[in-house]
Amino acid sequence: MTPDQIPQLLKQVSYADPRVLPEDPKEIAGLAGLWAVVLADVPAEFAVQAVGAHYAKSPYPIKPSDISTRWQALVHDRMSRHTGTFEPTAHPELDPDDEAGFRQALAAERRAVVMGHQPPTPLAAITSGPAAEEVERRLKELGTYMPPSVRDALAPYRPAAAARVTAIREGRTDALAIACPVGTCRATEKQPCTRPGKGGRRHRLTNPHPSRIDAATGAAA
Structure with a gap:
C-alpha cells in the first residue's frame, strides 16, 4: 500500500471498530505513518479483505501486523506451489544474450504469481515434454532403491x-x-x-x- 491509501483504510477499519482510529489528527497521522511502513508490500485490496476476515473471527482491535501476516502466508503458499520453471522459449521477444532482460522477465513472472495475476506453475510442468520418461525413470530409481x-x-x-x-x-x-x-x-x-x-x-x-x-x-x- 502507498502512504496515501492508509488513511482510507483506517477509516474503513473504524466503521467496524472505532477504537482503532484516535480523535487527535496528529495521532492519526502518526498511526497512518506506522501502518504505511508495515503494509508497504501489501496490496490495498487485500488489506481491506484482511480487515473483514479479522473482524469476522476476532473481537480484538486489528493491528497492521495482522494484515501483513495474512499477506505473507498467502505469498508463501503461492510461491511454495510455484516451481519457477521460467521458459525463455515462451518469451521470443527476449534476446538470449540479454541477461538483464532475462532476470527482469523472471522477476516479473514471480511478481505476477505473488500478486495473484498468474497461477503458480505446478510441478507437473517439469516432467512434461520429450524428457518426461527419463525424469520419471530417475525419480523412480532414487525413490525405490539405491543407484x-x-x-x-x-x-x-x-x-x-x-x-x-x-x-x-x-x-x-x-x-x-x-x-x-x-x-x-x-x-x-x-x-x-x-x-x-x-x-x-x-x-x-x-x-x-x-x-x-x-x-x-x-x-x-
Missing part, C-alpha cells in the same frame, strides 16, 4: 551390504537373506552376524557363520 553407482561408492563404509551385493553378483548364496540360526548370534534378516563381547556388547563378524551360509543355501535350493 548402483552410489552403492559402489559407499561400499567401503557398508561392508555387510557390499558383501551381499558381491555374493549376488557372483551367483553365490546370500547368507544374510535369512536370520542366523546360531543361538548366540541374534542376527536377523539382512543384519551381519555377531558374537558376544564383554559388558554385554556385541561384535560384528566380517563373514556370516557357516551354519547361516548352509541354512541360506538350503533355503535357496
Whole structure:
C-alpha cells in the first residue's frame, strides 16, 4: 500500500471498530505513518479483505501486523506451489544474450504469481515434454532403491551390504537373506552376524557363520 491509501483504510477499519482510529489528527497521522511502513508490500485490496476476515473471527482491535501476516502466508503458499520453471522459449521477444532482460522477465513472472495475476506453475510442468520418461525413470530409481553407482561408492563404509551385493553378483548364496540360526548370534534378516563381547556388547563378524551360509543355501535350493 502507498502512504496515501492508509488513511482510507483506517477509516474503513473504524466503521467496524472505532477504537482503532484516535480523535487527535496528529495521532492519526502518526498511526497512518506506522501502518504505511508495515503494509508497504501489501496490496490495498487485500488489506481491506484482511480487515473483514479479522473482524469476522476476532473481537480484538486489528493491528497492521495482522494484515501483513495474512499477506505473507498467502505469498508463501503461492510461491511454495510455484516451481519457477521460467521458459525463455515462451518469451521470443527476449534476446538470449540479454541477461538483464532475462532476470527482469523472471522477476516479473514471480511478481505476477505473488500478486495473484498468474497461477503458480505446478510441478507437473517439469516432467512434461520429450524428457518426461527419463525424469520419471530417475525419480523412480532414487525413490525405490539405491543407484548402483552410489552403492559402489559407499561400499567401503557398508561392508555387510557390499558383501551381499558381491555374493549376488557372483551367483553365490546370500547368507544374510535369512536370520542366523546360531543361538548366540541374534542376527536377523539382512543384519551381519555377531558374537558376544564383554559388558554385554556385541561384535560384528566380517563373514556370516557357516551354519547361516548352509541354512541360506538350503533355503535357496
